[in-house]
Every structure is written in C-alpha cells, then in structure tokens.
Amino acid sequence: MSEPLLEARGVTKSFGGVRALRGADFAVHPGEVAALVGDNGAGKSTLVKILSGTLAPDGGEIWFEGRQVTVPNPVAARELGIETVYQDLALAPELDPAANLFLGRELVLPGPLGRLGFLDKAGMRRRTNKAFADLGIGLQDTGAMVANLSGGQRQSVAVSRAATWVSKVVFMDEPTAALGVVQSARVRELVRRVRDSGIGVVLISHNMPEVMELADRIEVLRLGVRVARFRAADTTMEQVIAAMTGALGNEDVA
Amino acid sequence: MADRETREVPPPAADDERAEEVGQAGVRGALRRRLTETTTWTFLILLAIVAAFALLRFEQFATVFNFRNIAADASGLMIIAVGMTFVIITSGIDLSVGSVLVFSGVIAAKVMEGIGGEGWGAIGAGLVAGLLAGLAWGVVNGVLVTKARVPPLIVTLGTLGMALGSALLITGGIDVRGVPLVLTTTIGIGQLWGVPYVVIIAAVVTAIGAVTLAMTRFGRYTYAIGSNAEAARRAGINVDRHLIKVYGLSGFLAGMAGMVSLARFATTTIGGHSTDNLAAIAAVVLGGTSLFGGIGTVLGTVVGVFIPAVLQNGFVILGVQPFWQQVAVGAILIVAVYIDQLKRRAQERGERR
Amino acid sequence: MRRRWLLGLVAIALVATACGGDDGGGGGGDTQQQYKLSLIQGVKGDEFYITMECGAQQAAQAAGATLDVQAPDEFDASLQTPVVNAVVARKPDAILVAPTDTKAMIPPLTQAKAAGIKLVFVDTTTENGAELAESEIASDNLEGGREAARALAELTGGKGSVLVINVKPGISTTDARAQGFEEEIKKTPGLKYIGQEYSNDKPEVAAAKATAALAAHPDLVGIFGTNLFSAEGAATGLRSAGAAERVKIVGFDAGPKQVEDLEQGVVQALIAQKPADIGKAGVQQAIAALKGEPVQKKIGTGFVVVTKENMNNPDVRPFLYKSSC
Numbered sequence: 001m002s003e004p005l006l007e008a009r010g011v012t013k014s015f016g017g018v019r020a021l022r023g024a025d026f027a028v029h030p031g032e033v034a035a036l037v038g039d040n041g042a043g044k045s046t047l048v049k050i051l052s053g054t055l056a057p058d059g060g061e062i063w064f065e066g067r068q069v070t071v072p073n074p075v076a077a078r079e080l081g082i083e084t085v086y087q088d089l090a091l092a093p094e095l096d097p098a099a100n101l102f103l104g105r106e107l108v109l110p111g112p113l114g115r116l117g118f119l120d121k122a123g124m125r126r127r128t129n130k131a132f133a134d135l136g137i138g139l140q141d142t143g144a145m146v147a148n149l150s151g152g153q154r155q156s157v158a159v160s161r162a163a164t165w166v167s168k169v170v171f172m173d174e175p176t177a178a179l180g181v182v183q184s185a186r187v188r189e190l191v192r193r194v195r196d197s198g199i200g201v202v203l204i205s206h207n208m209p210e211v212m213e214l215a216d217r218i219e220v221l222r223l224g225v226r227v228a229r230f231r232a233a234d235t236t237m238e239q240v241i242a243a244m245t246g247a248l249g250n251e252d253v254a
Numbered sequence: 255m256a257d258r259e260t261r262e263v264p265p266p267a268a269d270d271e272r273a274e275e276v277g278q279a280g281v282r283g284a285l286r287r288r289l290t291e292t293t294t295w296t297f298l299i300l301l302a303i304v305a306a307f308a309l310l311r312f313e314q315f316a317t318v319f320n321f322r323n324i325a326a327d328a329s330g331l332m333i334i335a336v337g338m339t340f341v342i343i344t345s346g347i348d349l350s351v352g353s354v355l356v357f358s359g360v361i362a363a364k365v366m367e368g369i370g371g372e373g374w375g376a377i378g379a380g381l382v383a384g385l386l387a388g389l390a391w392g393v394v395n396g397v398l399v400t401k402a403r404v405p406p407l408i409v410t411l412g413t414l415g416m417a418l419g420s421a422l423l424i425t426g427g428i429d430v431r432g433v434p435l436v437l438t439t440t441i442g443i444g445q446l447w448g449v450p451y452v453v454i455i456a457a458v459v460t461a462i463g464a465v466t467l468a469m470t471r472f473g474r475y476t477y478a479i480g481s482n483a484e485a486a487r488r489a490g491i492n493v494d495r496h497l498i499k500v501y502g503l504s505g506f507l508a509g510m511a512g513m514v515s516l517a518r519f520a521t522t523t524i525g526g527h528s529t530d531n532l533a534a535i536a537a538v539v540l541g542g543t544s545l546f547g548g549i550g551t552v553l554g555t556v557v558g559v560f561i562p563a564v565l566q567n568g569f570v571i572l573g574v575q576p577f578w579q580q581v582a583v584g585a586i587l588i589v590a591v592y593i594d595q596l597k598r599r600a601q602e603r604g605e606r607r
Numbered sequence: 608m609r610r611r612w613l614l615g616l617v618a619i620a621l622v623a624t625a626c627g628g629d630d631g632g633g634g635g636g637d638t639q640q641q642y643k644l645s646l647i648q649g650v651k652g653d654e655f656y657i658t659m660e661c662g663a664q665q666a667a668q669a670a671g672a673t674l675d676v677q678a679p680d681e682f683d684a685s686l687q688t689p690v691v692n693a694v695v696a697r698k699p700d701a702i703l704v705a706p707t708d709t710k711a712m713i714p715p716l717t718q719a720k721a722a723g724i725k726l727v728f729v730d731t732t733t734e735n736g737a738e739l740a741e742s743e744i745a746s747d748n749l750e751g752g753r754e755a756a757r758a759l760a761e762l763t764g765g766k767g768s769v770l771v772i773n774v775k776p777g778i779s780t781t782d783a784r785a786q787g788f789e790e791e792i793k794k795t796p797g798l799k800y801i802g803q804e805y806s807n808d809k810p811e812v813a814a815a816k817a818t819a820a821l822a823a824h825p826d827l828v829g830i831f832g833t834n835l836f837s838a839e840g841a842a843t844g845l846r847s848a849g850a851a852e853r854v855k856i857v858g859f860d861a862g863p864k865q866v867e868d869l870e871q872g873v874v875q876a877l878i879a880q881k882p883a884d885i886g887k888a889g890v891q892q893a894i895a896a897l898k899g900e901p902v903q904k905k906i907g908t909g910f911v912v913v914t915k916e917n918m919n920n921p922d923v924r925p926f927l928y929k930s931s932c
Binding site: 423428442525567 | 651673681682684685686689694697708714717721775777805808809813
C-alpha cells in the first residue's frame with residue numbers, strides 16, 4: 001500500500017471538560033475513498049476540523065506526504081492541497097455559483113485593473129461552467145443566487161468547489177445527508193470521479209449503505225480513538241456497526 | 255491488494271458543448287433577473303412620481319432650475335448613502351453618520367479658522383482634517399464591531415452620541431462661522447457647465463462606489479461577508495480587516511458630506527443632521543438593499559435617495575401641508591419595500607427547479 | 608396584476624394629495640389680479656410663527672391673494688434651503704420668509720430674487736437684507752431687549768446676578784435682543800450681568816444652562832430668555848432645581864405654555880412681540896411691491912409687556928400667541 005497522504009497520529013482535543021479526541025489516529029491514501037465512521041460523539045467532526053485547519057489540536061501529530069506539519073487555519077490547509085466540503089456547505093447564499101466557487105480565490109483582470117482588484121467575472125463564469133460540465137452537474141442557470149437552488153444543487157456547488165480546487169485531499173462531511181435518491185447518486189458519481197483522478201477522499205457519513213458502496217477503506221472512531229480499520233470489500237456492514245458500538249475491535253489490521 | 259470492482263461510468267459530454275449550453279441558459283436567466291430586479295421596479299416608481307408631478311405642475315416642477323436644486327440639495331445625503339450601502343450589505347448598520355458629518359465639519363471649520371485668512375491653503379488643510387476626522391470615527395466603529403464584538407447597532411449608536419457630543423463640546427453648541435468665503439462661492443454654490451460642483455462631487459463618489467461594489471474584489475468580499483461571514487472566513491477572507499475598511503469608508507464619506515455641507519452653507523449646521531442616518535438607511539432600503547445583508551446596489555441607492563427628495567420637492571410645489579409630507583413619504587417607503595418583497599418572492603418561485 | 612395595482616394606488620395617492628394642496632397652477636385669464644404668496648417660516652410647530660401665519664392669512668384674504676405656508680423641521684439653514692428651493696420652483700409672486708441664518712440663506716434667496724420673485728423678510732433677516740428684500744419687518748429687537756432689562760430690574764429689586772439665555776449667534780433678532788438687554792442693564796448698577804449662554808433653540812439645553820448658572824452663581828436673581836424655547840427651558844430648569852421662587856424670569860414671546868408659566872408664577876414677565884402684525888405687514892408690503900406702489904423698507908413692530916396681573920386685559924389678551932389659526 002502506498003504511503004498515507006494525510007495522517008493523524010494520537011491527536012487529542014478537549015472542549016472544557018469534555019475530551020472529544022483522546023489520541024485519535026487516521027490515514028487516507030491517494031486515489032482512495034477512506035470513510036471515517038462512528039456513532040454520535042465519537043469525534044469525527046472534531047477530527048475533520050482539526051485536519052482541515054478550522055480547529056487547533058491540543059496534542060498529537062499531523063503528517064502530510066511523509067513530513068510533519070501544522071494546519072493552523074483553513075488557508076494553510078488549502079495551501080497544502082486540502083479542501084473541505086463542510087456539513088453546513090459554507091456557501092454564501094446570496095452569491096451565484098461562480099462567486100462561491102472562487103470565494104477567497106477570485107480571478108482578477110490582467111494588467112493595472114487587476115492590481116486595483118477588478119474581477120474577471122467572465123473568466124470565473126467560464127471556468128465554473130466548465131467545472132460543472134466536467135463533473136456532470138446539470139445547472140441550467142448558473143447566474144442564479146445559490147439560495148434559489150435546490151438542496152441537491154447547492155450540495156453540488158459545494159462539492160464541485162472542493163473538487164475544482166483540491167489537489168491532494170478532500171474531506172466530505174455528510175455530503176448526501178439532505179439529498180434525494182437521484183441527487184445522492186450524482187454526488188456519489190462525483191466522489192468516484194474525484195477519487196479516480198488520484199485525490200484522497202475522506203468521507204464522513206452516517207449512511208452505512210452509502211459507506212459500504214463508496215468507500216475503499218473504513219476507519220472507525222469510537223469515544224475519541226480509532227478502534228478498527230476495514231477494507232470495504234472484505235467486510236460487512238454488521239461488522240462495521242459492531243466496531244462502532246464497541247462489540248468488535250480490530251486495530252492494527254492492515 | 256484486492257482492487258475494487260470499477261463501475262462503468264458514462265464519459266462526460268463533450269466538455270465545451272456542455273459548458274456552452276450551461277452558459278446560454280445563464281444569459282437567459284440573467285436577462286430575466288435584470289427585468290425583475292428591485293432596482294428596476296423602484297426606478298419605475300421614481301419615474302412614476304416624476305411623471306405625476308410633471309403632469310400636475312409642469313412649468314414649476316419640470317424645469318432645469320428645479321431639477322438642479324433637487325440634485326444639489328440631495329448631494330450630501332447621496333454621499334452618505336453610498337457608504338451606508340456598503341455597510342448594510344455586510345448586514346451591519348451605521349447610525350453615526352449624521353453626527354460624524356457634523357463633527358467633521360466642526361474640525362474642518364476650526365482648522366480653517368485657526369490657520370486664518372481667506373486662502374485655499376487654509377481651506378485645503380481644513381478639508382483634509384475633516385476627511386481624516388470622518389475616517390477616524392469610521393475606523394473606531396469598525397474596530398469596536400470586529401474586535402470588541404459589539405453589535406453594529408449599539409456601536410454606532412454610541413459613536414452617534416460621542417461624535418455629536420464632541421462637536422458640541424468643541425463649539426459650545428454654537429455653529430462655527432469662520433469659513434473662508436471663497437469655499438462657498440466656488441465649490442458650495444458654483445457650477446461647472448451648468449452642473450453644481452456639489453452634484454459633480456456626489457456623482458463622482460457614487461460612480462466610484464458603484465464600480466467598486468459591482469466589479470472589484472472589495473465589493474465581492476462585502477457581499478460575501480453579508481451573505482455568510484463564516485463561509486467567507488473559511489474561504490480565507492480576512493473578515494475583520496474588511497469590515498474595518500467598510501466602516502472606515504462609511505465614516506470617510508460622512509466626513510466628505512460634511513465638507514460638502516460646509517461649502518454650501520458656510521456654517522457647521524449642527525442642528526440640522528439628527529435624522530440623516532435614518533434618511534440614508536431609508537434610501538438604501540428603498541433602493542433594494544436587504545437589511546439582512548448580501549444583496550443591494552449603489553444604483554438602487556441613487557433611486558432611493560431621489561424618491562424622498564423628489565417627493566418633498568413636489569409636495570412643496572403642490573402646496574401640501576408640511577406635516578402631511580412626512581406622512582406621505584413614510585407611506586411610500588412602506589409601499590415601495592412591500593412591492594419589492596412581492597417581486598422577490600415571485601423571483602424565488604420562478605428560479606427554483 | 609398585484610404590482611400594477613399597487614403602482615396605480617401610488618399614482619392615485621399622488622393625485623389625491625395634489626387635490627389636497629392649493630390651486631396654484633398656471634396663471635393668466637383672471638380679470639382681477641390674484642396674487643400667489645408663500646410664507647416660509649423659520650421652523651415648524653412654533654407658536655410665534657403660527658401666530659404670524661394667522662395674521663398673514665387674514666391680510667391675504669382681505670387682499671384677495673392666496674397664501675401657502677411651508678417650514679423646515681428644525682431652525683437650520685441646511686433644512687430650510689431645500690424648502691426655499693422648492694417654493695421658488697412653484698413660482699409664487701412673492702415670498703415672505705424668516706431666514707434661519709444671516710449668511711447661509713443668502714445663496715438660495717438670491718436665486719429666488721433672480722427668478723423674479725419679490726422677497727419680504729419677516730422676523731429675521733440676512734446680512735444683505737436691505738438689498739435682497741423689498742422690506743424687512745421685525746420687532747425692534749434692540750428695544751425689546753431694553754424692555755426686558757427694565758422689566759427684570761424692576762422684578763429683581765435691582766440687586767444680584769442676571770443671565771441671558773440666547774439661541775445661537777447669527778440670528779439677527781435674538782442677537783439684537785441680547786444686545787439691547789446688555790446695554791440697558793448697565794443702567795442698574797446693582798445688577799451684575801454674567802453673560803449669555805446659548806440654547807440652540809432647544810428647551811432642554813436652556814434648562815441645563817439655567818441650572819448650571821445657578822450652581823456657579825448662587826446670587827442669581829434673574830434670567831432673560833431671548834426666545835420662546837429659551838425662556839421655557841429656563842423655567843423648567845429652575846423649577847426642577849427648586850429655584851423658581853428665587854430667580855425671576857423674563858421671557859420673550861407669549862406662547863400658550865409660557866402664558867401658563869406666567870399664570871403659575873414660574874415666569875414673571877413676557878415681552879410679547881406682535882407676530883400677527885408682522886405677518887399682516889409682510890403681506891401688505893409684498894402686495895404693494897407687486898403692484899408697483901411704494902414700500903416701506905423697514906418696519907419695526909412693537910411689544911407688549913405681559914404679566915400675570917394684566918394678561919386678561921382686553922388690550923393685552925389679543926397679543927398672546929396662538930397655536931392654531
């Protein structure tokens with residue numbers, strides 16, 4: 001197996017008196033979908049926030065491409081090539097999809113106008129239309145406010161934003177939680193395309209059938225530590241759930 | 255290492271074709287959006303009002319003389335309202351603008367008086383001092399809102415009192431009158447090719463504001479922060495620094511309005527600006543900007559400034575009693591915003607798929 | 608559709624208010640010349656100006672002219688200017704106006720004169736009033752100030768400190784009153800004149816200044832309030848400080864609230880102007896100017912000293928200010 005792209009080793013984090021992570025480990029490799037599962041309160045969201053730069057860990061190490069790093073803020077994560085699709089999507093509802101795609105990374109016009117900050121709106125629109133087309137997203141009117149899109153379309157915008165900018169690792173926190181059947185299928189297709197291009201995809205989901213279908217590997221978090229790792233092809237949903245509830249543990253299985 | 259079974263995935267449609275399809279739909283949508291936009295509607299309301307007054311009192315209302323005066327009288331409010339547009343789009347508010355206007359005027363007049371004489375040197379120094387005073391209050395607002403995390407309504411309510419109080423302390427409550435005459439005769443009431451200088455100043459400020467908001471990164475960040483500040487933060491935008499700039503801009507423009515007022519009236523007019531803040535907010539909202547942030551345009555604000563200005567002028571021409579004028583302007587504000595709400599809901603229904 | 612319906616409503620509302628306004632409109636066609644006059648007061652809701660309006664309306668009716676009345680929300684040049692500009696656009700034959708600043712109101716009023724409108728300044732004036740206006744009509748405010756000094760000297764028994772609460776510098780009328788008072792009070796050596804404070808035409812500021820002066824000068828025996836709000840505010844301040852007995856107040860203007868103060872003994876004398884006479888004279892001079900007849904460049908109207916004792920006399924009562932015509 002190739003070297004892990006992004007790894008958490010013994011990460012700890014407390015909120016007041018609550019110890020959310022108690023020495024958690026995690027790893028994702030290039031070109032795979034690694035699912036991070038666990039019951040409520042297991043610490044999944046906290047771990048994701050730490051690895052994507054939104055939160056600072058209390059202790060432990062983060063390794064990226066074989067060297068130890070710190071991820072002090074979301075921009076630092078982006079610079080490493082890590083993108084995140086947050087559970088709340090983190091979209092600006094009154095802006096259009098192109099503006100959201102390029103949020104914080106706007107294209108400016110060439111020359112002196114660009115130095116003054118004039119936006120290359122046409123360029124951003126074009127790149128957005130292409131990104132959507134590439135990823136098979138059927139958005140009729142890309143000038144519409146994101147607020148006026150359906151839940152699934154909004155999810156697509158958030159996912160394609162991450163997919164467009166990501167170069168190494170993308171975190172997807174509950175990407176199909178609020179979606180219907182057809183839209184969920186499209187997002188799953190998108191996930192596979194991203195995986196196939198060599199990116200490491202970290203999937204956080206409560207939806208066990210989806211996890212079993214999409215993931216290459218599954219890592220189980222329980223009460224702030226990793227308790228099991230599985231290869232999706234070699235395991236059953238029951239085994240995974242058993243690990244989540246503590247009935248089963250197989251740490252150190254390769 | 256056992257491989258996962260790969261699924262047959264249909265190849266994506268020829269990239270450029272699909273992109274073009276999506277693009278075309280975008281153009282159609284953009285056109286529809288433009289036609290139903292708030293600004294269009296409030297502009298039509300303004301046209302209707304102008305047409306009504308012109309119909310009723312043509313030789314009195316529809317003259318260059320009258321329109322020139324309406325524009326000159328509205329120039330100070332226009333400048334303030336441009337700054338207010340930016341602030342409200344970030345889902346903030348600035349109640350201190352009238353007081354900052356007065357304070358800036360006082361500082362400028364005192365500097366001019368202090369340097370003495372009738373020359374442009376004294377005037378220039380005074381104007382710069384006034385602008386800096388406005389900027390300073392704006393930055394104070396911005397810092398308190400971002401670093402102290404006090405809600406903008408409260409912060410600017412506080413600076414409203416502090417700025418006006420400071421102005422009263424400095425002047426003892428009496429308008430400062432030592433402004434060099436040449437400032438009034440040239441910029442204050444002077445004209446360039448028939449257009450009053452104060453109107454030109456307001457127009458330039460408005461144009462720069464409109465372009466900045468619609469076409470630059472600064473404008474985009476303003477919209478983004480108003481729409482979802484947390485998302486902007488996660489996208490790497492320095493939200494605090496941007497907000498300080500926005501409030502600073504509002505204070506700076508209030509200072510500029512103070513300079514325009516000083517030039518026109520040659521006195522600080524301390525008592526005349528207690529409702530400027532509400533007039534500016536009403537203008538911005540009338541123009542289609544949402545108090546919840548993320549939506550609005552400077553062009554809309556222009557329309558919003560002129561609707562009450564034209565109404566007040568027209569009512570006086572018609573001979574309507576002064577108290578009725580206030581009732582009417584307030585009622586039309588409500589009607590105009592109501593129409594905007596109807597249109598907004600219709601647009602949402604139309605765009606949802 | 609709903610939106611068109613609402614737009615129509617707006618249009619109807621406008622037409623309705625148009626009908627609610629006066630007739631104005633284009634001119635000509637009448638055999639008898641009906642003059643169109645406008646009165647621009649210094650501020651809305653002030654009984655002095657309302658009484659002036661009543662007198663002006665009576666005179667206008669008698670002369671067969673129409674009189675429209677407008678006013679700014681505050682006594683401030685930045686608010687009076689748009690009103691003047693709009694009235695000028697209306698093209699009245701003459702404007703009676705009380706300028707809110709001796710300098711700042713010159714540009715818009717100059718524009719008015721340039722548009723061919725005859726100006727009559729009522730109550731206040733501008734620095735160049737003699738050139739700009741056909742006639743300047745006001746109370747002889749210097750004499751009014753002197754009257755106030757005489758009244759206060761009598762009321763206080765001639766011993767102690769006295770204070771003037773003025774409005775703000777730059778208003779011709781109140782500046783003159785303060786000046787007249789200052790000159791006349793010197794004739795009573797026992798009274799020490801401690802200077803003037805400004806109320807900015809706000810009663811609450813006048814109240815604060817009165818109580819502050821009381822604290823600084825325990826031998827304060829008299830206050831002269833140079834206009835309605837200044838006197839009213841001073842009375843309120845003294846009352847809340849419990850000094851209403853000790854300190855005598857002479858006010859200028861006899862509005863209903865001040866007459867009440869007089870009745871209750873809070874204020875001891877009021878120097879009432881004759882705003883109705885000012886309004887009447889203003890209309891008469893305006894029409895004379897329009898007809899090409901000789902005008903009086905300056906008219907000084909007189910005063911009535913009102914006290915609790917004489918306020919119901921038939922020769923004093925008519926001069927109390929009205930709050931509606």
